[in-house]
Amino acid sequence: VSEFIYLFSPLQIGSVVVANRIHFAAHVTNFGEDHQISDRHIHYYRDRARGGCGLMSTEEMTVHPSDHAYEKLVHAYRPEVIPRYKKLTRTIHEYDTRIFAQLSHNGMQADGTISRLPVWGPSSGSDPLFRETCKQMEIEEIRECIEYFAKSAAHAVEGGFDGIELQLGHSSLIRQFLSPATNFREDEYGGSFENRLRFALEVIDAVRKAVGADFTLGVRLNADEMHPRGGLTLEDAKNIAVRLEETGQLDFMDLSLGTFHNLYLVEGSMHTPLAYTVPLASEIRSIIDLPVFCTNRINDPHLAERILEDGHADMIGMVRALICDPELPLKAWEGRTEDIRQCIACNQGCIGRMALGYRLGCIQNPAVGEERDLGIGTLEPCERPKRVVVVGAGPAGLEAARVASLRKHRVILLEKNEEVGGQNIIAGKAAGRQEITGVTRWLMSQVRRLDIELRLGVEANVEMVLQERPDAVVVATGSIPKDKPFPGEYCFPEVVNIHQVLNGEVEAGQRVLLVDLDGHHQATGTAEFLADKGKAVHILTPTLFVGGKLGPLQDLYLARQRLATKGVTFTPDIAVLEIQGTSVKGINVYSNEMMDFEGYDTVVLASGNTAEDGLYFALKGKVKELYRIGDCVAPRKTDMAIVEGHRVGRLL
């Protein structure tokens, strides 16, 4: 019997019984092809079913041509989707997993650049993200939209889904009707609570008629818009939940929160608390009888078990946790919780890539989106075990060693420092970034149990490597901050790099100038680290604003808020030309005006890295098989270190 009694108990949801309480909730993947479910989707979802989740919901699929918010949206209103639906649901039903279709209309949270049509909303207005003024829906359009919801629902039934979830959450036309922040109509669909509810009730009614009485139907309700200027509050959501339950047409209530005004709450990063929506679910659950699903930042079976045990929710939504480790449910069931690769909510591989229009990925799990080739069960033992020397135990080297060892190669892993993890450990020292070291924690948990010879405190050179008589050498020696990124006369300890600050090699003075060519957490996290120590920090950057790379990660708002409230000040648009002592000369990249920044005790540089490629070039031509992976190829991010480590592990 599993230690997770509640997590692995079945649940009746409408006419469906799910085997456990883990729900792989709806999320955009960008895997769609020709506006259909693709084979990539199917392989992706199948691995999560294999991994043991009891329920999954597809990504949002749109019900009407006026909604084409993203290029890869599945067009649920077209009957052509049904054959692919069937292929997906048949595949998932090979496992003990139920699958629901999520149907949505994004309303004014969209633009017409793909559809070349006006976007629809309850009232004229624009979304903060898409910025396009919508068309206030005419009455005929409201009726048409309801009809299309019903039509799309019928397609889902025919396609073999076990249920349907209607999106009334963070991105939804129906929510826009519910919310006084977006609905200013003066007809029967706006104004009073009853009127704002009307569209939702009519959609539910039409969908229920289309799917029949026995089919499982639920909604994803926005439990709190948390809008600073008058959106739906938890109290409103409770009233809505009661009214929706009273219809007798629904079987479950999934929850979300936030809107595109505060997307950092919808897709909370490691800078938000774990399980931060549970209190909302708990409140809703206390007043209705339907099963309540909660989501967001629940990455651990112990946490999930506790939420269920305490009666806050009936189902636990996990998205990033199962992107990162599809086998989380199975591992929890088998009591192998140490083996779970926990999502660290860095948002770089998943949300960060999606926001830039790329396919879903994961910095820790290189198989995401490539399940057919790299998914569960694809790793084969090698034909001829080799003696492999891996130099460098950062994420790239650890992953290469792990995969090579799993394939039965004999692996010797050399690390210069006394601890493994490389820059991942340094990254964890920046303010609020501790969780990122989960990358190293998991890799080490695996390396420890494999037959890998790890030698710490060993700085490898050519002779040492050759003495091992390796069949193959993998160089993963990483990168170091650029030695002298700007001209001028300056030196340690007045001018330092962020590694020196975070490693404690230097105690910065009281007044700090931080030169940010990074735009990522390296710079802002170091600034916050210093501000937390009471330093007065000023950030210079040549980009338009501080935190230029944080937007897609949903870390921009909170990072800037924390910095500003901690007294950190910003000067954007400044390119640094030279440094003399601690005086920094810059130029405004627009006006070409020269500016001197003086009076600082310490200048901290976040100015990029240089590859540590000396060993690679020294070995080149001297060993049978030589590979180079991660930052020593070109300094990039953790995702590429792990992708390349994984690839080499399979190639050997």
Place this chain on the structure above:
Amino acid sequence: MFDHLFSKLQLGNVEIPNRICFLAHRTNFAAKGRLTERHIAYYARRARGGCGLIILGELSIHAGDYPHEHMIEAYNPDSVKDFRRLTTAVHAHGTPIFAQLNHHGFQSSGAITRKEIWGPSAESDIVFGETAKPMEPEDLETLVDAFSAGACTARDGGFDGVEIDMGPESLLRQFLSPLSNHRQDEYGGSLENRMRLPLEVIGGVRKAAGEDFTVGIQLCADERFWGAITPDESRRFAERFAAEGRADFIGVSVGTYYNLYLVLASMHTPLGSTVDVARQIKGAVSIPVMASYQIHSPDMAEGILEEGQADLIGFVRPLICDPDFPLKARQGRQGEIRYCARDNKGCVGRVHLSRTLGCIQNPEVGNEPMDEKPSGAPPFGKKRIMVIGGGPAGLEAARTARERGHEVILYEREALIGGQINLIGKRPGRQAMEAVIRYLGHMLERLQIPIITGREVTADFVFEEHPDAVIVATGSRPKPRPVSGEYGPPCVLNVWEVLKEQFPVGQRVLFIDENGGHHASATAELLADQGKKIDMVTSDLFVGVELAPLGDLHLTRQRLLQKGVTFMPDVVIDRIEGNKAVGHDIYTNARLFLEGYDCIILDMGNVPEDALYFQLKGGVKELYRIGDCVAPRGIDMAVLEGRKAGEML
């Protein structure tokens, strides 16, 4: 009258019928790595319009080069049959077509390939921000092989030649330029070393594709940046490429990754700004030289050819906007040419946002019909149509409906047609937008469509007229009260009141910008030009967020700052009382009191003028609503909806 423009030219073994070349450019029409029917229809349409040469871009010749999703995988053997369909369709019009071979080097990322990107040195592009791997000797060999294989694929695919890209977005330029090439080996340092790889590539392509195959170069002849390629250096490159590489022609471009706003520059850069560089290159070689970009009319092109500054003229946007530009010029119908306004919103702006190529004036871009019939079948019966509103939506609807044989009358409330475009034209640097109305006005005149101006149409009037169909295109107006508080003219004005000079504007101005585009920044610039002191406040992270995809951000911010405008981002205005505004910083929530201004100007969006539409709804036989009166958006949607309504009648 365009004797030079419409004279033949020999490029290697290929004779092109005139001097108009449709240059390689990004369309985002590719799907799943393949050339599409959309590409074929698009290029065939330009061939039909009479250009002398087409160059296909967007090819990836090596799997490691995948800067954006919509690349055509020329390294995939399946591409040959796609290319054959394209080249056959273009050749049917007697137009030669070349393929451009490129590798983007470090102007890229590994986000799609999940592999490292290549560069001469460990540099990163300012847009992609990803550090490149300095290419190893084996990588250089692989690259030369990839170019050679690409040339063979192009030849097998029926192309008449290739153009090797050494332009602003190319790995070969990165090797040529001291800005990006810091190598210590024989491929970096001296001029000789920097051009070694490009020469090896030309040699490889020549050898692979055969001596009789036309091979040209697109050369970035002036990077216009400190420590970068200058025309002096590029003349020497050109000489060597012609002499040693035996290149058949050289296309000239300017700009580099720091200033890509020069490459498909908007109306805010001078016309002809690249011609002098072409002239300098022409002075160095005897092979044909092509001048490109910022050349917008047949007269200008003819002048350049006549003066011997270039042998061939490269166009992109003018032929996107009007595929029949060459035909109309040759037939002396220049008045009918729909000239590119260089607004960049429909083309560059969409492509940078990963959308398919479009054009604000030409809604057919990307949806060209495969056959030669004009789109839209003729109407069943001639209808009497009232078009209400003479902005771009109404004008395009009237034009389309009339061309399909209907009887059309257009009503405009103001004294002049043009709608909001007349306001755009009052802003500094934005006058080129008036081209939209010039063209449509000219066409309405030619089609003899009656235009009743100065007439505010009422529902009763429409009912009295008994039209068969009504098209409401009544536009939009600034939101009457976008912020709470007690305020109004003359202290607080909206942008229209400023542009129409309805009230005098004081010296110290607070400009509230919730627009983020030219609407706000060009109005601020107008006032700054009048010597006023402008503080711009926005809740966005920076002033001008909508300008970046258009390539207009850098120069706009430069002009504003140099004219003394200051920026206050991150601030939401909550309330205005008299000439005082209260706002808060959206990060710290600190309250801000903005006082001491003579005038506050609001640019906070529009509301539709939809009253007439709702009065007519149910009262007329056929009713359409188009453009801003549906939802206030841009000219692109106005023209598109005008076209659609016209075609539906």
